[in-house]
Structures are given as C-alpha cells and as structure tokens.
Amino acid sequence: MKASVSIRATALGPDGAREVTRALPEEVPVAVTCNGTTQAVMMCTPADLEEFAVGFALTEGYATPDQIERVEILEAEAGIEARLWIAEEAAAELGARRRAMLGPVGCGLCGIESLEQALRVLPPVSARTTLTRAEAAGALDALRGHQPLHDLTHAVHAAGLLMPGRGIVLAREDVGRHNALDKLIGAALRAGIDPAAGAVVLTSRVSVEMVQKTVLAGAGLLIAASAPTAQALRLAEAAGLTVAAFARGARVEVFTHSERLQGDQTDVA
Template identity: 40%
Template sequence: MPPAKPSKDTAEIATSPTDYSYAELTADSATDAVTLADECALAISYNGINHAVMMVSPSFVEDFIAGFSLSNALIDSIDEIYDIQLDRKGDALNAQVTLSNRAFWALKEQRRQLAGTSGCGLCGIEALDQALPALKPLPTSPLPPAEHLFELRQRISEQQQLARSSGALHAALLVDTQGAISLCREDIGRHNALDKLIGALHNNAADKQHGFAVITSRCSLELIQKAIRAGIHTLVSLSAPTALSVQWAQRHNLNLIHLPHHSPPRVFSPAPTRVPSR
C-alpha cells in the first residue's frame, strides 16, 4: 500500500480566523476586535485503537501526526503511515491513522510494556470527553481595578527570582485584593507553574474570588480549565488567549484579561457589550 498523501487537508478542516471583541480595562472601556489563534482537541487513533488526545492548532494536522508518530518512536519510517482520515466536529478533531502491520504490532507492544513496567499509562488523554469536559460555571465576579494591572509586567519580572538567574521559566502569580503580588510560583512547564500556584492558593487559604491569577505563558484551553476547576475567578495572561480559551472563559464566567506589552488591558470575558470601535 503506498504512503499517505496529503489530502484536502487541513485547509478545509481548520476554521477560518475569527475576530473576537474585547473591552479595554480603562475608564472609557473602549472596545475593539482582534483575531485569535484557533485550537482544538485532536484525538489520534492508530488502526482503530485510541492512542492520545492533545490540544493543537488545526492546521497542517497531517504533518503534525506524521511528526508526532516519528518523534515518539511509534513508527520508524513515514512510509509506515498508509492513510490519515480527519473528521472535525465542533471543538474536536478525530484522526484515524492506518499503520503498516509491523508498525502497529510494535505500537501495541510498546503500549503493553509502558503499562506493565511503569503503570503511568500513555502520555496524553485517551478520551475526548476528558479533553473537553463538562465543567461547572463559576459564579460571576467583578473585574479587578485597572490600577492593579499597572506596571504588572515589570512587577512580575521582579518577582521571578529563578527566571532572573537562569531564564527559561514560566510563572503563575496571585495578585491580592490590594493589587500586590502575594504568591509567585515558577516552573519550566507552563501547566506546572499554574498547578504550583493552585496548590499554594489552597495551602495558604488565599482569596481566589477577589484577587486574580496571572500567567506569563500563552493562554490555551488547558489553563482555562485548570483555573475554572480551582475556583479562580479572574485570570490575566501576558500572551493573547486562543479563540477556544475565550469561548470557554465566557461560557464558564471566568474573567479573562490579556495584558499586551504596549496597550491597555483587554477584557475578553465577560464578553464586551458594546460594538467594536473600528
């Protein structure tokens, strides 16, 4: 059977960029719109067996699957991928990958050894309902005062002690009701940094409703889900959120604010009620 050829791809699978409205966290609350990156949950099955689910940008998905399969030693050669069928439904993208018999046998053996020797299971989540779970919406909560975000980037840099000495570290922080940074946790992994902060919030009985959390990393869906589960009412990101992150934040009453380098804070959730100014 010949190797898989690029299909209609991903141009048809991916959604077109969409403009999302935001309101500036300023006295006049000016509104505008910006295009946000798209993401979706990708479920990969090999020869009919679920392997993993991960969040991806829904473009050049076949290239990703090929690279993922090679870099994770699931195949030895790209020729062992016979076919890739993609099907998108809402926020989920299913990939049915057909492997050669040799590659599929090796994959099954790898799965058996991983489960038997480490007990950790496979990397990733094997069910879409775990990647896109039903979450309980948060109670609505007021936005933080704009002055609490004043020079926040500089103040965060001063708090990141590990990053100052070594670099390459994400941070998750808590800004308290007085506008002061009261907790800072750092990690090479952006998910890890937020998990550390969530643990510290509970260990220190911090006020998650009236203070707000800040992440220095990009704001993707997994971090939105973590914040909602942890009962954090406001999340501020130094990087722009993805489109799916905004949708989930609005759906679950999580206040979501992007803090650009040289512009006023942008409130994406709750959804702006005024028509964009441009």
C-alpha cells in the same frame, strides 16, 4: 534536587571565543501517584512539588484539598515521586475513571471519552472580585518582581495571584506553564488563600488547559502576557471567566466578561 544548575558554555562572537557559565533550570520527571497508583508523569522544575501535587490533583480531578490526607515527595534515581494519599471515596472514583479509560481499544469509546475529558464542561465561576484597569494592565509588571528563577536562568514560566489593592501575594515558577499554575494553586490552597479573591496572572499564552485549571481553582480573572486560543475563549465565556491578555504598560485587552474590570473602557488600536 536544586531548581537550577551552573553549566559551562563557549560564547562565540566577532572577538573570538570565550568560556561562560550559565545558570540553567533543572527539569526532571515527576510521577504523581494516588494511593500507590501512578496517575501522570510530568516534566517539572524540582521545587515546590508538594504544592504542585495538591494543585495538580485538584485541577485534574483526582481529589480536592480536603480529600488529600498526606503528601510525600521522594527522590529516586530516575526522577521524583509526588505521592498523594487520598480519601477512599476519591480513590474509588478515580479508579472507576481509570477502568473506563482502559476498555477495548477497537471500540472507539476510549477516544470519545478522552476527547470529552479534554473539553469537559466547567462549573460556572461565582467569584465577584473586580480589578481596576490599571491593576490589570500592570499585572505582568507586578509579577516580574517575583521571578527569581527566571532572573537566574531566563528559561522558566511564572504564575502569580494578584489581589485587588495588594498586588502579587503569591507566585510560583516552573519550566512548564501548566506546572507553574498548578504550583500556584496548590500554594494558595495550602496557605488558606482563596483564589476566588484574586486574579491569576500568567507569563504565557492562554490555552484550554489554563482556563480549565483557573476555573477549577475558583478564580474569576485570568490575565496573561500572550494571546488566548479561540477554544480557550469559548470555554471561558461559557464558564463566566474573565480573560485578559497583552497586559503591558497602561493597556490590556479584555476578551470575555469585562464586567470584572473597572474604570475606563479598554480601547484596542
């Protein structure tokens, strides 16, 4: 499947109506399976799906890259299957987790487990990578040059990996901001690039899930175009993740662990 399609529309304005053609991003259901069992169905842009599957498996706790034996992408009439074949020990642990979630619905325990999983304790970030203030402030401008699907459709998010002194070395796009980040993480892991050596850059806001995925990937810095939520900052502070936002021009606002940003202090008007 293609990542975008051309669609005709009618543009209405003061001078009347005219026919136009727009390139719009495609969005299809992608079922992620592990050893034949469906784990999740996500709406995705149908590109870089092997990388998405690897990144999603890591950030959702299904399997680490070394536990993934094979990835298959199969198109079906109703959507796409991203089939992961994982090591037996990972499959057994995943199966036990699924069985625990399928307990009696009246006991209330399933809801408690789901809530705990949503705000699960994150491992401490050990990455020591630092950036200059100029690099952090210019991160979104740097990512802008790696968004061909956005340039075509104006309707997708992007996630990039910024390396100190090198700029954006990897970027991935998707209609879903979570999917774009999973694709980026998968791409980095498959290319042998350690996310801990750089900073994750997002065109979106910073939610709890984006903090969780960044920490589990091992990166120590997260730079975003828009604001973080308060809960996302609590998790980032506890895990040791640097969160910066509103990166534009020469300014950036740092919310947690500012020690990873070097240079003059960031002042907020």
